[in-house]
Amino acid sequence: xxxxxxxxxxxxxxxxxxxxxxxxxxxxxxxxxxxxxxxxxxxxxxxxxxxxxxxxxxxxxxxxxxxxxxxxxxxxxxxxxxxxxxxxxxxxxxxxxxxxxxxxxxxxxxxxxxxxxxxxxxxxxxxxxxxxxxxxxxxxxxxxxxxxxxxxxxxxxxxxxxxxxxxxxxxxxxxxxxxxxxxxxxxxxxxxxxxxxxxxxxxxxxxxxxxxxxxxxxxxxxxxxxxxxxxxxxxxxxxxxxxxxxxxxxxxxxxxxxxxxxxxxxxxxxxxxxxxxxxxxxxxxxxxxxxxxxxxxxxxxxxxxxxxxxxxxxxxxxxxxxxxxxxxxxxxxxxxxxxxxxxxxxxxxxxxxxxxxxxxxxxxxxxxxxxxxxxxxxxxxxxxxxxxxxxxxxxxxxxxxxxxxxxxxxxxxxxxx
Amino acid sequence: xxxxxxxxxxxxxxxxxxxxxxxxxxxxxxxxxxxxxxxxxxxxxxxxxxxxxxxxxxxxxxxxxxxxxxxxxxxxxxxxxxxxxxxxxxxxxxxxxxxxxxxxxxxxxxxxxxxxxxxxxxxxxxxxxxxxxxxxxxxxxxxxxxxxxxxxxxxxxxxxxxxxxxxxxxxxxxxxxxxxxxxxxxxxxxxxxxxxxxxxxxxx
Numbered sequence: 001x002x003x004x005x006x007x008x009x010x011x012x013x014x015x016x017x018x019x020x021x022x023x024x025x026x027x028x029x030x031x032x033x034x035x036x037x038x039x040x041x042x043x044x045x046x047x048x049x050x051x052x053x054x055x056x057x058x059x060x061x062x063x064x065x066x067x068x069x070x071x072x073x074x075x076x077x078x079x080x081x082x083x084x085x086x087x088x089x090x091x092x093x094x095x096x097x098x099x100x101x102x103x104x105x106x107x108x109x110x111x112x113x114x115x116x117x118x119x120x121x122x123x124x125x126x127x128x129x130x131x132x133x134x135x136x137x138x139x140x141x142x143x144x145x146x147x148x149x150x151x152x153x154x155x156x157x158x159x160x161x162x163x164x165x166x167x168x169x170x171x172x173x174x175x176x177x178x179x180x181x182x183x184x185x186x187x188x189x190x191x192x193x194x195x196x197x198x199x200x201x202x203x204x205x206x207x208x209x210x211x212x213x214x215x216x217x218x219x220x221x222x223x224x225x226x227x228x229x230x231x232x233x234x235x236x237x238x239x240x241x242x243x244x245x246x247x248x249x250x251x252x253x254x255x256x257x258x259x260x261x262x263x264x265x266x267x268x269x270x271x272x273x274x275x276x277x278x279x280x281x282x283x284x285x286x287x288x289x290x291x292x293x294x295x296x297x298x299x300x301x302x303x304x305x306x307x308x309x310x311x312x313x314x315x316x317x318x319x320x321x322x323x324x325x326x327x328x329x330x331x332x333x334x335x336x337x338x339x340x341x342x343x344x345x346x347x348x349x350x351x352x353x354x355x356x357x358x359x360x361x362x363x364x365x366x367x368x369x370x371x372x373x374x375x376x377x378x379x380x381x382x383x384x385x386x387x388x389x390x391x392x393x394x395x396x397x398x399x400x401x402x403x404x405x406x407x408x409x410x411x412x413x414x415x416x417x
Numbered sequence: 418x419x420x421x422x423x424x425x426x427x428x429x430x431x432x433x434x435x436x437x438x439x440x441x442x443x444x445x446x447x448x449x450x451x452x453x454x455x456x457x458x459x460x461x462x463x464x465x466x467x468x469x470x471x472x473x474x475x476x477x478x479x480x481x482x483x484x485x486x487x488x489x490x491x492x493x494x495x496x497x498x499x500x501x502x503x504x505x506x507x508x509x510x511x512x513x514x515x516x517x518x519x520x521x522x523x524x525x526x527x528x529x530x531x532x533x534x535x536x537x538x539x540x541x542x543x544x545x546x547x548x549x550x551x552x553x554x555x556x557x558x559x560x561x562x563x564x565x566x567x568x569x570x571x572x573x574x575x576x577x578x579x580x581x582x583x584x585x586x587x588x589x590x591x592x593x594x595x596x597x598x599x600x601x602x603x604x605x606x607x608x609x610x611x612x613x614x615x616x617x618x619x620x621x
Contacts, residue, residue, distance in 0.1 A: 041562035046578075049571060053578055055606055084444055236472045236507065239536025250507065257510050344611055347492055350444055351503050351514065353475065364478055364503065368486045370610045377478035379503070387539040416562060 006034060013042055017120045017402045020412035024389070024405075026398065033401060036393040038386055043416040051376040055342030056082055056156060059373070064150035066378060067414035070109040071141075072101045073356045074414070075154040080260060081352035081363040082156040085345045088317055093308040094158035095261040100196070100299035101144075101153070102354075103292040107203075108137050109357035109409075110285045110292075117282070117406035118214060121223045121399075126213055133206055136199055143167055143192050156343070157318035158311030163303065167195040193300050200297045207289045215286070224278035228392045228404040231276060238391060239384035242359030243288065244408065247273035247281035254355040266298045278407040288357075317343055342371040358382055358409045380414035422447055425511050428468040433459060448514040456517040457528040463504060463515070464533050471504035471513060474534035478502070479544030484574045487610035494518065498525040498550050502537070519550055529555035547572035577602060 007028045012018035021042035027035040047066065051059045063074040076098055083090060090098075115130035138148045143164055145151035153160050167188040170181055187198040214220045230240070235248040245252055253270040255263040271287035273280030312318045319338050320331035347369040353362035359381025366375040385408040392408075393401050422442055429440060429449060436459055438450040451459045463471045478501045485493040496518040504513045519525030529552035531537050541552040542561040549570035552558060560567060569576055579600040587594040 041564070044562045046571060049578060053604065053608070058606075087444070237535050239474060239534070241475070252507050258512075340606070341609065342606065344609075347486075348443055349446075349448070349501075349514075351446060351476075351512070353503075353512075360475060362476055362503065364476065364501070366480060366485075368492065368610060370487060370608050371606065372608050374485060375478075375480050377476065377501075379476040383539060384536055387536070 011401065017405065019116070019405060019410045021416075022386075022405070022410065022412065024401070026401065028398060031397050031399075033393050033396055033398060036390045036401065038389050040386065040412070041416055043412045045417065047417045048376050048378060051373050053372065055371050056345060056373065057338070057342055059376070060155060061150060061152040064152060065413055066380065066417060067109075067356070067358065067361070067382075067411050068149060069112050069411055070105045070357045071149060071151050072098075072105045072153060073109075073354060073361060075152065076102060077352050077354045077356070077361050077363045079154045079156050080354065081350050081365045082345065084350045084352055085348055085365060085367055086156070086317060086343075087346075088157060088312055088314055090158050090261070090312065091309045092262070093162075093303065093306060094310045096299050096302050096306075097159050097163065097310060098154060099261050099263060099266065100296055100303070103295045103299070104137055104140060104196075106292045106357040107289060107296075108134055110289060111137075113357075113406075113409045114210065114214075114282065114285060117403075117409075118220070120402050120406045121220070123214065123217065123220060126210070129206075129209065129213065133203070136195075139168070140192065140196060140199075143195075155311065155318065157314065158309070160311070162310045163192045165191050167192050193304055196296060197300050200293050200300065203293050204290060207286065207293075211286065215283070221279060223400075223403050224282060224407070226275070227278045227396065227400045228407060229275060229277045230388075230392060234391070235276065238388040240359065240388070241381050241384070242356065243281050243284045244359060244381075244385055246271065247284050248276035249273055254353060254360060258353075260352075260354060266295050268292075268295050278403050281407050344369060344371050345373075353379065356381055358411070358414075359385065361414075378414070378417055380417065382408065382410050382412075382415045386410055386415055419445065421509075421511055425469075425509075425513065428466075429513075432462055432466045432469060446512065446514060448516060450516045450518075453517050453520050453527055457530055457533070460515070460530045460533045463513070469506065469513075470508045471506045473505040473507060474502055474530075474536050474540075475505050475512075476503040477537050477540035477544060479548035479550050479572070481548055481572065481574050487608070489610070491610075496520065497522040498548060500527055500541075500544060500550060502530075502540075524551070525549065526551040526553055528553050529558075531555055546570070549573065 009026050011024035011026050013021045013023040023039040025037040026033055047062050060075055063078045064071040066074045111130040111134050115127035118126035141151055142148045145153040169185045169188045172181060187195050230248050232248045232250050235245050249272050251270055251272050256270055268291045271284045273284050315334040320334055324331040325335045345367045347367055349366045351362055351364045353360045361381055362379030364377040365373050368374045392404050425447055426440060436451055436455045438452055441448045463469050480499050480501055482494050483497045498519040499516050501516045517527055519527050529541055541555050544550045545558050546560040546562055547570055579598050579602055581598055582595045583598045584593055584595055
């Protein structure tokens, strides 16, 4: 009789379902996974070390490059940590703008997650639908910050500038017929807020479309139901957060439990799963679409009615207006100091965690009073989730590993930092 | 200080008593420092005592304090390496920062708390990889983020930002080779610690 032995295979680092550069060493008994050992660090850029040599403001754009599908949320955690160290207040309008963009980012992130999770396990259509909506939200990013991905829009003390009054439109081109152009520009006639409001009105019907495509799909259910089951106790012990924790039935959401910015002033519900499998986590994310949509709507209403400053007027932290800088000696000095030496942050340490689309994203900052952080540690949700890959994948078939990686919502920018 | 944090400090004092080296509340965050000898026992008490009940370890971060405070070293701790972990109590809805300094600067060792919180697994590997802090009792203390065969600990303050080696493809040997780094170190903005209260938000 032939000798039976375990196989060890490399899954990645160049595998389309590995969501980036994950090298997963799988020990297989036939098709059953005995051990999964993720090797990470292929995208390690040393952000935390670099941060020690950059001023507090120069670090903001590095945050975008961590989790590069939910850019503004990363900035938010960092800015919040700096603000807490400084002990400054953010203007209310800036808080609403931040909350609105956090939720836009959540939708962006979940759209990517659900689209790619579906494509990983065979549903090709999904990603085409979800990327259509991502395009609209990317345009919102671009309108407000000038960049579709790496926004650098949140700054310590508020946000970089107020929302624009006009939404950029598609230009006529010989490749686009006038009727199509008119349809594309239909919602872009007014301000950015008009465009966002139009999106929130359209979006629930689109989420219903996604449900039609996936939720009762036989193959989707075969691939996700009872795959990667995590009990509530296990989820807590493994350091899960966000939809991964809520999928196991624990109602824990930092937006509710430790509210930051204006999350205590908006209405929303926190969906939780029951079985803790991939399917429940998918349903949690689908429901978060609608809850985020609700929050965005409330923010739009508030922002329409309440104009005001969007960045702190404390020029030790936030730059003065361009006009003030040109006409006023003191503001010129502030401007020069801010962009050469940077702000000085009083000594101390602070941990700011936010409810990032993927889970709890935390920034731990140690300051010794210098113009640069002494130590920065980024707590990435994906890092904790991926470390549980072995626990979740053991005993599953090799094809289920793909479903498990998909449900963990892995992005290597944040895991490797 | 909010009532919740006050209650937390009180329960910490009741449960841990003499094992507390320092207990501070700053900017609405509670920081607990314990000695390396008590570290694991304290972690267990933090998790299991019903008044504390920290069921989740959110983060563990290694810190190298050797250059804290710049040249003057204001506020620099006596020991160089520490492991700082952030705990969350889902039941009581509070956070706690737990810090333990490794007693030997030359060969920093701390007890691993992986038996208390399994989620610490990769965080301890990262602290070992980046700062060279050893965690006694960790079952699998390999490097995690750096390259296979990497030498040194990148987040130590005496490790240069550009590193020591760089990698390139060598057409003669037809493989990837390591060579001493050719990047010139540069500092665009010098690191400055000004006198106390310089640039404080409250000051004119």
